[in-house]
Every structure is written in C-alpha cells, then in structure tokens.
Amino acid sequence: KRMAHKVEKTFKFVIVGGGIAGVTCVEQVKIRARTSNPSSFSFVIFEKVSKVLEEFDVEERPSSVLEEKFPNLMVIHSAVKSLHTQSHSVETADGRVFGYEKLCICSGGRPKLLTQENPYVLGIRDTDSAQELQKRLSKAKRIVVVGNGGIALELVYEVEGCEVIWAVKDKAIGNTFFDAGAAQFLIPSLEADKPERAAPCKRPRYTTEEPAAGASQTFTAGLHLGVYLIFSYPAVESAPGSSLGSWPVYIQLTNGKTFGCEFVVSATGVVPNTEPFLHGNNFALADDGGLRVDDHMMTSELDVYAAGDVCTACWEHSPLWQQMRLWTQARQMGWYAGRCMAAHVLSEPIELDFCFELFSHITKFFNYKVVLLGKFNGQGLGPDHELLVRCTKGREYVKVVLSGGRMVGVVLIGETDLEETFENLILNQMDLTPYGEELLNPNIDIEDYFD
Known part of the structure; x- marks a missing residue:
C-alpha cells in the first residue's frame, strides 16, 4: 500500500509508547548504542511519559525531562495511525511519516470493559482514567467495583466516604495474587479503621446507608467501611430510568440481585493494545491477543520488537517465571528490549536477561x-x-x-x-x-x- 505522504525522516531507533516499557527501552538503547551519528538516534511517539523509580513507584513527568537527559532524542506527541513493516515506516495521527531501522512497540494494554458503550462504566488503566474516577467519586454515594486483580484491591481499600459494592466472581479476593488463606488474612483490613492520613479526609469515612432493601443478606457481614463484598458477577446492566429506582445505572449479578449505583468501575484486567499495528502486516499473535515475541523481544516482523503489556513472551520459560501484565514486568521487558535492539545494531551477542529466571x-x-x-x-x-x-x-x-x-x-x-x-x-x-x-x-x- 502506498504511503499517503513521503517519509519525513528516518531514525535508527523508534519506540512507540510513553509508558514504563517505552521509557526504560529508550534509556537502555541510549546507554548501549553508542551511535556515530547522534542525530539519527531515536524517536518516541507518545502523549505522556511515566518515569519508573527503583521502588516501583510510578510518576508522570513531562517529556522534556527525557529530552534534556538525552539530547539526541526526539519526542513526537501523537498516536500512531498505521505501521508499514514492509517499508519500515510509521504514520502518525497528524499525518506525518517517519522511517525506522529498528522499531519497538510499547503500547501497553487497554482495560477489558464489561461493556464498551455505557457511559456509566469506567475502566482504570492510567493516570487520566484515575483522575476521571476521582472527579466522579467526589459526588458519588455508591459505586460498584467489578474485578479481583490489583486495581480492584487498591480501589476498595482506598475509596472513602462512598459505599462500595465489590463484585468478585472467584471464591476468594485477589485470586490473581493470593490463595484463600492470604485472602482471609487481608479481609480484616477492610473492617478495621485505616491509619490516619497526613491530610484530614474532607468527606465522611463511613457510610450508614444500606444497599437496596432486601439485598443486605448477600453481603459479607462486618465490612462496615461501606465495602460490601459479593462473590458473584455482573450478567447485564439495566438501562437508566429503570422502574427499580432513580440510580443512573443498575447492575444485575449472576446471583440474581440487582443494585443501583452512580457508576461501575470495571477492573477486570487488560487486553494487549495491538491496534493499529496489525492492519496490513503479518504479526504472529499469542492466544491472549499479544504480539508473540522471542527471547530477544523480537516479533515475527523483521526489525520490529515489542515489550510490556502489548506482547506475550513466547520463548521457553524458566520453571520459576511466568508472565503477568504488571508494572515490574513492563519495566524489565522494556529494559531488555532496549539492550537487544542496541546489541543487534552493534552485532553483539546477547543472552536472555537474568530477571526472566525468577518471577x-x-x-x-x-x-x-x-x-x-x-x-x-x-x-x-x-x-x-x-x-x-x-x-x-x-x-x-x-x-x-x-x-x-x-x-x-x-x-x-x-x-x-x-x-x-x-x-x-x-x-x-x-x-x-x-x-x-x-x-x-x-x-x-x-x-x-x-x-
């Protein structure tokens, strides 16, 4: 397929995505690839930059922080519209076209939503969606949280001054990370008063309002912080203005109960964000929809690498390691992908990194x-x-x-x-x-x- 515009500039390294995997990839490429022509070093497409600290806290920084650190790095604030692996070029949403010698896709994952259409269903994935949640929470009396992973666990603990109905399809909380024993150990933390914050809480911490009449027997007793834990799962959402009452949205669970709430937080994991890289190319995909990568983080397309949530590790794993789409692994994969890209350009051998020995x-x-x-x-x-x-x-x-x-x-x-x-x-x-x-x-x- 002919490109709409001609290539504006070709770079030795192009990294797509400004999350953890992308930023660590940039840093490693820069450290490892001592290129003779600094102006053709690298370019990154993204809208925001996350900087990873050693303790795995994540902090957003303006892209200028990276540009100051790496003078021969160019940052393009635009999403990728299309990728053309044959001609080794990418087109951005604003119509510009750039060539690459080596490309790394670090576009992350997008939230798996219960439904795409409903404005009352919110996915949480990054700081933007977290800020949107915060804005809505300030006025909310009751929300429903669906999911059992890390984001759901953090949410139900942190939300204050608002009733939380927590719908979990598994037999225990946090089963991505824990067995039932660990879950039982953590449950009392939902019942106890939380440690005082440095800043006083402006809204009441507890709520005395009960959920819909006749439904209280389905709640786990004793969670008096306003977190009601239900081992069930949404089947459908009822339309606003239902005869059930005046909540903006209703959620029906597989146990037959229906609850009204201000909004539903869908925290049910992520899907690899492979759009718009697939169209017109021949990427091999794993069963979970991720781009298949080998033990050098290379995809099935020539000179295209991938790291973080968008990819699936398809080498033979160490008996003590498994892939989970977590920040720690995005950082490790980005770091290793950057090293591999530089090693291949410099024709240096590279072995699978030690971080993939033990999860x-x-x-x-x-x-x-x-x-x-x-x-x-x-x-x-x-x-x-x-x-x-x-x-x-x-x-x-x-x-x-x-x-x-x-x-x-x-x-x-x-x-x-x-x-x-x-x-x-x-x-x-x-x-x-x-x-x-x-x-x-x-x-x-x-x-x-x-x-």
Missing part, C-alpha cells in the same frame, strides 16, 4: 507490603507440591510452596524480612526436606541459618 513482584495491598516470588500460587505444579504457612493475625502471612523438597514459590504479606533469604533458596534450589516445618519456625532466625 518477582513487590506491591502493597490494604497497607501491607506484599512480595510474590516464583510459582507463588503453585502455578502449573500439579498436585505434587506442598505448602508451608505461617500466619500472625494483623501482622504477617508467610506461605512457601515446595516441590520435590525444593522451594519454588513464596507469598509474603507484612514486614517479614524474609524475601532475600527465600529468593536465594529458590534460586539455588537447595533440598530443604531435612528442615521440614522448621523452615517457618518463628523462633529460628532463618536469615542467619541460611546466610
């Missing part, structure tokens, strides 16, 4: 530090694995997954200080059979033991 993720849920390592939920291990669990109510939850006497996964909730020791035990695959349950004996200082 690791650190986050915070319900104000507890949470560390996940390896096959933390026994993923793909079958029935022959065993679990060791230690739980101190309100303080810590420790779960170790053993397979053939060797540690293969860990869930740590609270300030356990065990992550480094357990990470080493997983990596060195030492036979722990002789230690049995003593591994989690609180009277043994395990860090010194395995030092």
